[in-house]
Amino acid sequence: xxxxxxxxxxxxxxxxxxxxxxxxxxxxxxxxRDRDKKFATTLKSVGGDAVWLEDKSVDEFVAENYRDLDVxxxxxxxxxxxTKDANELETPHLLEDVxxxxxxxxxxxxxxxxxxxxxxxxxHRALYFLATRLLIVVDKNSIVDSMHEAxxxxxxxxxxxxxxxxxxxxxxxxxxxxxxxxxxxxxxxVLFV
Amino acid sequence: MNELYPKASMATLxxxxxxxxxxxxxxxxxxxxxPMANSGCYLEAKELAKRFLKIxxxxxxxxxxSGSCVAMVRVNYAQFLEGEEGFEHLKxxxxxxxxxxxxxxxxxxxxxxxxxxxxxxxxxxxxxxLGMASMSERNxxxxxxxxxxxxxxxxxxxxxxxxNDECCGFGGIFSVTQEAVSVAMGTDRVxxxxxxxxxxxxxxxxxxxxxxxxxxxRQKLPIKTMHIAQILAGEL
Amino acid sequence: MGHPKKASKxxxxxxxxxxxxxxxxxxxxxxxxxxxxxxxxxxxxxVASEIKTHTMDRLDYYLEEFEKNAxxxxxxxxxxxxxxxxxxxxxxxxxxxxxxxxxxxxxxxTEECGLNPFLEKNxxxxxxxxxxxxxxxxxxxxxxxxxxxxIHLKKEEVGKTFEEFLNTQKDNCDPTYLTREAxxxxxxxxxxxxxxxxxxxxxxxxxxxxxxCTNEGNADLGASLPKLHIASMGIEKVIPRLEELSxxxxxxARSATGQPITTYTSHFHAxxxxxxxxxxxxxNGRSDTLxxxxxxxxxxxxxxxxxxxxxxxxxxxxxxxxxYTIPGPIGSTLGASRDLQANRxxxxxCTLCASCSNVCPSKIKLHNQLYRHRxxxxxAGLLGAKKRAILKVSSWVMKHPLLLDFVGLVVRKxxxxxxxxxxxxxxxxxxxxxxxxxxxxxxxxxxxxERKK
Numbered sequence: 001x002x003x004x005x006x007x008x009x010x011x012x013x014x015x016x017x018x019x020x021x022x023x024x025x026x027x028x029x030x031x032x033r034d035r036d037k038k039f040a041t042t043l044k045s046v047g048g049d050a051v052w053l054e055d056k057s058v059d060e061f062v063a064e065n066y067r068d069l070d071v072x073x074x075x076x077x078x079x080x081x082x083t084k085d086a087n088e089l090e091t092p093h094l095l096e097d098v099x100x101x102x103x104x105x106x107x108x109x110x111x112x113x114x115x116x117x118x119x120x121x122x123x124h125r126a127l128y129f130l131a132t133r134l135l136i137v138v139d140k141n142s143i144v145d146s147m148h149e150a151x152x153x154x155x156x157x158x159x160x161x162x163x164x165x166x167x168x169x170x171x172x173x174x175x176x177x178x179x180x181x182x183x184x185x186x187x188x189x190v191l192f193v
Numbered sequence: 194m195n196e197l198y199p200k201a202s203m204a205t206l207x208x209x210x211x212x213x214x215x216x217x218x219x220x221x222x223x224x225x226x227x228p229m230a231n232s233g234c235y236l237e238a239k240e241l242a243k244r245f246l247k248i249x250x251x252x253x254x255x256x257x258x259s260g261s262c263v264a265m266v267r268v269n270y271a272q273f274l275e276g277e278e279g280f281e282h283l284k285x286x287x288x289x290x291x292x293x294x295x296x297x298x299x300x301x302x303x304x305x306x307x308x309x310x311x312x313x314x315x316x317x318x319x320x321x322x323l324g325m326a327s328m329s330e331r332n333x334x335x336x337x338x339x340x341x342x343x344x345x346x347x348x349x350x351x352x353x354x355x356x357n358d359e360c361c362g363f364g365g366i367f368s369v370t371q372e373a374v375s376v377a378m379g380t381d382r383v384x385x386x387x388x389x390x391x392x393x394x395x396x397x398x399x400x401x402x403x404x405x406x407x408x409x410x411r412q413k414l415p416i417k418t419m420h421i422a423q424i425l426a427g428e429l
Numbered sequence: 430m431g432h433p434k435k436a437s438k439x440x441x442x443x444x445x446x447x448x449x450x451x452x453x454x455x456x457x458x459x460x461x462x463x464x465x466x467x468x469x470x471x472x473x474x475x476v477a478s479e480i481k482t483h484t485m486d487r488l489d490y491y492l493e494e495f496e497k498n499a500x501x502x503x504x505x506x507x508x509x510x511x512x513x514x515x516x517x518x519x520x521x522x523x524x525x526x527x528x529x530x531x532x533x534x535x536x537x538x539t540e541e542c543g544l545n546p547f548l549e550k551n552x553x554x555x556x557x558x559x560x561x562x563x564x565x566x567x568x569x570x571x572x573x574x575x576x577x578x579x580i581h582l583k584k585e586e587v588g589k590t591f592e593e594f595l596n597t598q599k600d601n602c603d604p605t606y607l608t609r610e611a612x613x614x615x616x617x618x619x620x621x622x623x624x625x626x627x628x629x630x631x632x633x634x635x636x637x638x639x640x641x642c643t644n645e646g647n648a649d650l651g652a653s654l655p656k657l658h659i660a661s662m663g664i665e666k667v668i669p670r671l672e673e674l675s676x677x678x679x680x681x682a683r684s685a686t687g688q689p690i691t692t693y694t695s696h697f698h699a700x701x702x703x704x705x706x707x708x709x710x711x712x713n714g715r716s717d718t719l720x721x722x723x724x725x726x727x728x729x730x731x732x733x734x735x736x737x738x739x740x741x742x743x744x745x746x747x748x749x750x751x752x753y754t755i756p757g758p759i760g761s762t763l764g765a766s767r768d769l770q771a772n773r774x775x776x777x778x779c780t781l782c783a784s785c786s787n788v789c790p791s792k793i794k795l796h797n798q799l800y801r802h803r804x805x806x807x808x809a810g811l812l813g814a815k816k817r818a819i820l821k822v823s824s825w826v827m828k829h830p831l832l833l834d835f836v837g838l839v840v841r842k843x844x845x846x847x848x849x850x851x852x853x854x855x856x857x858x859x860x861x862x863x864x865x866x867x868x869x870x871x872x873x874x875x876x877x878x879e880r881k882k
Contacts (some may be wrong), residue, residue, distance in 0.1 A: 004508040007664065007712045009829065011489040014720035019486030023479040025672050029469045042689060092654055092701065093620055111679075112689035123702060126653035129646045129693075147690075151846040154671055156636035159502035159699040166690050169646040174560035175576065175584045176452050177604035178691075182560060183612055183619070184646025195873045196837040197866050202873035218877055223827040229820055231781060232805030233812060237824035244828060269800075317782040329461065330739065330787035332470040356454070360741045364780025366816070369858045371778065373437040376862030377446065377745050378780075407863025 004078035026148060035143045036192075043113030047180040048188040050113075050169035058137060058150040058193065062102065065189075066133070069099035075122040076104040076137045092126035101131035108190060109150050109164070115190055116150065118162030125161050129169075133187040136165065140192035194259065200428070201420035205258040205290055208425045212298055219248050227265040227426035231365040235247050239273040246270075254297070255287040258422045260319020262395045263289040268322050288317055290422055291397055295338040300345060305427035308348035312391030313339055314382065314405070315358040316398035325397065329358050339397065339421065346424060352389035359385075363404040379408045387416050394418045431774030436746035450744040451475055457710035457738040459687025460788065465811040473680055478792035480673050481729035485719060485836065491634040491667045492710065498637025502698055505707040512542035515711045519544060519626065519659055520551055526657045528553070528623035532615075534641070535559045537575055537732060538627025538661050538711060541754045544626075555626075556618045558647035560611055569593045572746055575755055576685050576734035581747050592744030600827060615647070625651030629662035629708070630731070631677060635670040638698035639708060642681060642691040649695050656704035660697070664715050665728040677731060680790035718766055723801045727762050729791040736785035736795055751775060758785035762798040769802070773811040776802035841868045 001009075007170070032038040040050040053061055058079050073086040073095070079102045086095060103122070105115035115136050117128060128134065144150055154162065169184030180186065194202050209216045226241030245266070249255045257263050266287045294300060319325040326337035335408040343349060362368070362378025369375075383405050386394050394416060396402055402418040409416060419428070439448050464470045484491055496506045503879040507513035515538075523531065531548065533539065535557055545566075548555045557566045561578035565571065567590050572578030579587065588602030597610050627648045642647045652658045653873050668674060682688040700706035718724055737743050737757030748756035753764035753772055761775035776799045785795040806812055826833050844852060845868050853860040871879075 002508070003510045003514060006510055007710070007716060008489050008492065010712065010716035011492070011664070014716050015488055016486050016722075020479055020483050022483050022669060022673075025476055025479055025480075025676050027469055027472045027476060030467060046688065046692070096616075109690075114694070115688050124653070125701060126650070129650045129653060147678050147832060151671045151675040154696075156633075156638055156671070156696065156698045161699055162696045163649065163692065164694040166692050169644065169692055171560045171608060171645050172469045172686075173559070173564065173579050174587050174604040174607055175582070176455065176577075176580070177584070179605050179608040181612070182608060182645035182647070183558070183615060183650050192506060196841065197869065198871035199869050199871060199876050203876060206877070218874075220874060221830040222878075223830050223833050226824075226827070229824050231800070231803070232816065232820050233776075233805070233807035234817070234820045234824065235804045235807065237820060241824065241827055317784075319782065321783040321787065328784075328787055330784060332465050332467070340542075358784075360780050360782035360784070362741065362780060364782075365775065366820075367780050370744070371433050371436060372858050372861055373433075374742055374745050375780075377440045378741050379863075381447075381450075394509040403866050404863065407859070407865065410864035411862060419534070 027156065029148055030111060031145050032110050036144060038110040039108055039113055039143060042111070043190060045166055046113055046167035047170060048113060050190045050192065052140060053191045058102070058191065061191065062100070064137065066100050066135070071098050072100045072102065073098055073127065073131075074102040075119050075127070076102050079137075086127055087123040089124065092124035092130070092166050095124060095127050095130045098127065098131040100133045100135060101127050102135045102137060103128065105133055105136040105138040105190065107144060107150070107153060108192075109144055109147060111146045112166055114164040114166035116154065116162060116164055118154075118160065120160055128163065128165065129184045131185055134165070134185045134189070136188065136190045138190060138192055194399055197403070198420065201258060201399060201422050204420065204422035204426035205256075208290070208422055209256065212300060216429045217252070222248050224263045225262045226366050227261055230265065230381060231270055242270050242273040246277060246279055246283055249287075253286065255283065256290055257287070257294045257398060258290045258397070258420060260289045260323055260325065261400065263287055263292070264318035264322040264418055266355075284403055288308050289323060289325070289397055291342050292323060292325060292340050293296060294342050300313050303345045303425055304427065307424050307429070309392045310350045310352055311343065311424070312352045312354060312386035312394045313337070313343070313388055314361060314386075314401055315339070316396050316397035317360050319397045320358055326358075338344070340409050342353065343395075343421065343424065347361050348350070352391045354385050354389050357363040358384055361401045361405055363400050368404055375404070380412070383408055383414060383416065387414060391416060395421045395424055397421055432746065432750050432752070432778040433774060435750035435752070436742075436778070439747045439750055440745060446745055449581060449747055453738045453744045456577070457735075457788075458686060460735055460738065460757050463683040463687040463689065471788050473676055474700040474792050475679055475792055477676050477790055478729065480668065480676065481791050484668055485602065485665065485725065488664060488667070488719065491669060492664060495632055495637055495667050498635065499708060500637070502637050503700070504637065506667050506706060507709045509709055509711045509713070511713045512711075515542045515661065515709055515713070516544055516547045518709050519586060519661070520548060520553070522623055522657065522659055523548070523553055526624060528655070528657055530618075530622050531624045531626060532558050532618055532622040532651040532655075533557045533626040533653055534628065534643060535578075536564055536626070536661055537755055538628060538663050539626065540572070542711070542757065556615070558618065558651055559643070559645060560608065563615065564590060571749065573756065574734060574737055575732055581749065613659055619650045619654050622651065622655045624655050624657035624659065626659045627647065627652055629660050629666050630681070631674055632667045632708070633671060633674060634667050636698060638696055640674065640694065642694050644692045646693050649693055653701055656701065658697070658700055658704065658706045659709065660706065661709045661711060663711050663713070674721065681731055681733055684735040684788065684790045714767055721766070724762060724766050724798055726793045727759065727766065727798060729793050730759050731791060735788040735790065739784045739788045740779075741782065742780065742783070746778070751778065751846060758795040758799065759793070762795060762802060765802040765805070769805060769809055770811060770866055773806050776806060834872070837872055841870070841872070844868055
């Protein structure tokens with residue numbers, strides 16, 4: 001008998017014969033009067049920044065706030081300041097020197113400062129973690145209260161990859177001292193347009 | 194309680210009698226079996242549970258000045274006594290003293306005074322198994338049956354602890370089998386009360402207080418323990 | 430050496446013990462702050478508990494669904510009966526892909542299986558990439574906490590380790606500096622790795638993918654660079670659908686560290702371009718636990734570590750006192766279920782204070798499990814002859830009230846007149862750190878009888 005059969009048979013033999021129903025997960029939960037404010041405060045508390053773009057283009061915002069960077073790539077189509085096209089690189093390893101990645105976020109979650117990143121057109125997901133800085137561009141009307149609403153917007157009926165990113169990478173593994181910038185991005189800004 | 198803490202036991206009797214209740218102390222009671230049960234000796238615990246049921250089942254209420262013993266009866270006896278005649282009644286009518294006052298008698302005054310700064314030790318079994326007060330881990334409305342009843346005592350002052358419901362480390366045989374951790378926990382508890390400027394540590398479980406008093410006496414610390422029944426009975 | 434002896438050693442260094450206790454209490458306080466911000470916190474726990482119970486009760490169905498949907502997406506599923514088989518499957522995958530350098534993110538399951546030493550013995554270089562795990566790996570120690578592996582170490586100790594292995598500046602133990610150096614060191618490992626191994630926080634039956642949560646980004650860096658990604662999971666990690674995931678992603682980080690969510694919550698439903706994603710589903714005794722109604726609930730654990738942080742015994746004895754892969758309350762019950770003989774002191778490394786059960790996001794009644802394990806220890810004759818004898822004798826005396834009264838009378842008369850040296854002899858363990866209670870002249874029963882006259 002294969003291991004698969006052995007394990008499944010063991011489970012079938014050992015588990016109870018009846019069970020409770022799956023509970024309703026749509027419980028009454030927090031709804032924010034000012035989602036923008038909640039998102040901004042929460043993201044700040046985890047080391048990131050939230051900015052609402054006004055009277056400016058993304059290109060201008062980047063030029064003003066990210067000076068003297070050598071390598072800038074982007075998965076956000078409306079951005080024109082890339083120094084190279086990440087999708088043309090044969091291996092993700094070549095993204096090691098990226099100073100700034102301007103990436104497209106699908107929507108933001110107010111309760112935890114996270115942005116859902118799922119872009120099948122981006123060839124190398126390593127970009128999200130190799131880049132020193134991330135500028136995540138999100139539609140300003142795409143912000144939900146909590147993970148309950150978030151998962152209603154997520155679909156994996158097809159193969160793919162997606163991730164929630166909430167602020168820069170961090171660790172407190174050395175004597176509980178919080179250090180921003182572990183292995184992933186050292187700086188994260190969410191730009192609402 | 195009988196051998197080591199007759200004062201607290203007498204105080205319990207006094208408190209109940211002063212409220213006009215018909216109180217009896219069955220003389221052949223010994224132990225609810227908690228030390229055996231908590232050591233895993235379930236057969237011995239079962240025998241003592243049966244004995245307890247026999248002695249107490251015909252009373253309207255069974256009141257004990259011990260949160261852990263009451264928790265034993267209400268929470269853990271089911272494993273031994275489920276289905277036995279009289280058990281349901283016993284389970285539903287066994288109360289810790291303060292709980293009994295709070296839930297059943299509801300006095301509006303205790304007619305005693307205790308002008309000291311008091312730290313309430315939230316003994317774990319009473320706290321988390323009997324629901325004597327809101328637990329710091331849970332997101333539920335704040336309340337404390339112990340504080341409510343003690344507030345009926347005139348001139349009493351309460352202190353605020355840094356860790357409101359951390360275990361004192363007695364834990365039954367744990368106090369001996371894990372002596373080092375047990376004493377460390379007890380010492381930290383006592384110091385929390387001292388730092389909060391308490392003069393007296395009180396609680397509903399003599400075992401916790403005995404353990405902390407042992408530490409206080411050894412280290413000659415400037416604080417004392419007193420069972421809550423003694424405060425409610427007007428002892429000073 | 431069981432828990433008590435190791436714990437005594439830990440406690441003996443009072444300054445260090447208090448430092449450890451405070452560090453973990455601080456994490457517990459941050460957890461409280463986060464959980465008190467959500468009115469629906471207790472409801473979330475209830476829902477999580479029911480999701481897990483339902484899922485465990487239909488585990489075969491959900492695992493088969495997971496396998497079907499994962500395979501349909503091009504992921505490869507392997508089944509391992511036990512630790513040995515898991516390790517062999519992983520080694521085989523590495524060898525067939527010519528992988529010699531492997532990066533690994535946090536996975537208590539791979540710890541349980543002893544994967545690292547096994548792979549090293551077979552000539553594979555395996556680097557733990559979570560900062561805390563890398564620190565203990567370099568020091569050849571086990572992690573002492575499932576979320577904060579190096580919580581038992583002071584920064585000076587980390588500094589010394591990095592001086593030795595990473596050539597950092599002498600005596601520089603600034604956490605930011607050390608973290609930056611580790612970043613450089615581990616970057617190089619990520620970029621030259623042939624394969625990555627990750628754990629799995631949640632496996633989604635409905636979509637056939639796995640979810641991995643980290644703050645550091647190490648799991649993602651590892652899984653997005655080399656072409657081979659192996660994800661190891663226990664059978665109990667599966668949950669039904671994405672909508673159930675919403676509940677757990679709200680509970681996990683708040684319970685673990687007080688953050689609203691981990692920095693990265695990655696949903697793997699495909700390998701990278703030209704790569705392969707292999708998932709190894711491991712039983713290793715878990716399906717047996719399903720049949721035991723006393724301990725089945727322990728399978729509902731989402732490995733947040735909250736029970737460790739709240740446990741007053743864990744805080745004062747440290748993870749290494751437990752001698753099992755996972756320490757603290759959840760570790761004690763899992764360890765006792767796995768091997769009662771070897772872990773017989775663990776159910777007793779506890780005062781039954783029940784704080785753990787209160788913080789558990791899945792509402793596992795942890796303290797009840799430890800209480801029940803104690804009965805099994807006694808049933809198996811593992812309590813220790815001396816303890817068993819004392820409890821049997823006490824119990825017998827308790828059935829004879831007149832005898833108990835007599836014993837009490839003797840003790841109350843004799844002990845107060847004994848010389849201190851005898852009362853506090855080495856045999857008196859209570860007396861090491863405490864005075865014994867002051868014996869009253871009369872018992873309550875004597876006073877009660879006098880009153881009646």
